[in-house]
Amino acid sequence: MGEADEAFVQALGHRPKLSITEDEGIPLIDLSPLSSPNGANTKHIDDLVVEIGNACKTWGFFQVINHGVPLEKRQKVEDAMRKFFAQPLEEKRKVRKDEKKAVGYYDNEHTKNVRDWKEVFDFVADKRILMAASHEPEDKEVPETFNQWPDYPPELRHKDAGALTVLAQDDVGGLEVKRKSDGEWVRVKPTPDAYIINVGDIIQVWSNDAYESVEHRVMVNSEKERFSIPFFFFPSHYTMVKPLDELTNEQNPAKYRAYSWGKFLTTRKGSNFKKLDVENVQIYHFRVQELADKLERALSINSK
Ligand SMILES: O=C(O)CCC(=O)C(=O)O
Numbered sequence: 049m050g051e052a053d054e055a056f057v058q059a060l061g062h063r064p065k066l067s068i069t070e071d072e073g074i075p076l077i078d079l080s081p082l083s084s085p086n087g088a089n090t091k092h093i094d095d096l097v098v099e100i101g102n103a104c105k106t107w108g109f110f111q112v113i114n115h116g117v118p119l120e121k122r123q124k125v126e127d128a129m130r131k132f133f134a135q136p137l138e139e140k141r142k143v144r145k146d147e148k149k150a151v152g153y154y155d156n157e158h159t160k161n162v163r164d165w166k167e168v169f170d171f172v173a174d175k176r177i178l179m180a181a182s183h184e185p186e187d188k189e190v191p192e193t194f195n196q197w198p199d200y201p202p203e204l205r206h207k208d209a210g211a212l213t214v215l216a217q218d219d220v221g222g223l224e225v226k227r228k229s230d231g232e233w234v235r236v237k238p239t240p241d242a243y244i245i246n247v248g249d250i251i252q253v254w255s256n257d258a259y260e261s262v263e264h265r266v267m268v269n270s271e272k273e274r275f276s277i278p279f280f281f282f283p284s285h286y287t288m289v290k291p292l293d294e295l296t297n298e299q300n301p302a303k304y305r306a307y308s309w310g311k312f313l314t315t316r317k318g319s320n321f322k323k324l325d326v327e328n329v330q331i332y333h334f335r336v337q338e339l340a341d342k343l344e345r346a347l348s349i350n351s352k
């Protein structure tokens with residue numbers, strides 16, 4: 049075997065283990081009360097809300113069935129996706145996405161500064177949107193679009209930066225979630241026609257840490273290619289993200305200061321195409337405690 053490009057190489061502690069833990073415990077939630085033909089039954093809806101709340105607290109991940117999305121729609125998207133990716137590389141590269149072009153094909157994304165072993169096609173479902181040109185406060189907004197589909201798996205552990213993610217994975221499987229109770233990586237069992245939903249960083253901040261954004265990763269295998277279709281649910285770029293007023297009070301003060309979602313995303317995306325030597329922006333950088341510690345360190349350096 050030839051030498052691997054060092055951009056793909058994971059730090060030792062993040063390489064996969066050889067055995068797989070498949071967890072039956074990731075909640076499977078039946079959404080049929082939402083589309084009940086006799087109108088929604090309040091008791092069932094209340095139970096559903098509790099079930100979803102518990103899943104978000106315990107796992108940060110759950111699968112939904114009887115969600116009302118017609119199977120034919122999913123099959124149509126899957127057919128188009130397979131057809132697109134089956135084309136020769138030079139064809140796919142004709143619709144290439146890069147640092148200036150926000151949508152299209154790419155195969156050189158970096159997550160946490162390590163290159164992913166995947167191919168992606170990002171596309172836009174909606175109108176054009178405005179986005180900050182950079183993280184710098186004086187930079188103007190520029191028109192941009194962002195929506196991701198479909199994703200040929202990222203291999204790296206990460207948390208999703210948006211509010212929540214809805215994901216369709218195929219029957220090959222490979223998505224792994226870091227179990228909150230013991231830090232073990234467990235595999236999300238492929239369930240036909242189910243969608244996987246996970247809490248992202250924004251919900252963690254909005255809920256002032258009541259619901260945590262959980263680390264996950266995708267393990268590739270050399271025998272069978274795998275497809276997945278993630279939908280990242282993001283707020284508008286001008287949204288300032290901060291703990292919700294109704295969830296904070298004197299006993300539970302805001303743990304984060306407000307940050308601009310558009311600027312956060314722009315800074316994040318700056319490292320999507322190259323390996324940087326510094327850690328990319330993370331929500332913990334906006335933690336009030338983290339900022340207080342930094343200030344304390346700075347003051348103690350200055351007084352020496
Ligand atoms: O492909 C998957 O199963 C997960 C994809 C993912 O985690 C992501 O794109 O953020």
Ligand SMILES: [Fe+2]
Pocket residue numbers: 206207208213264
């Ligand atoms: Fe993800």
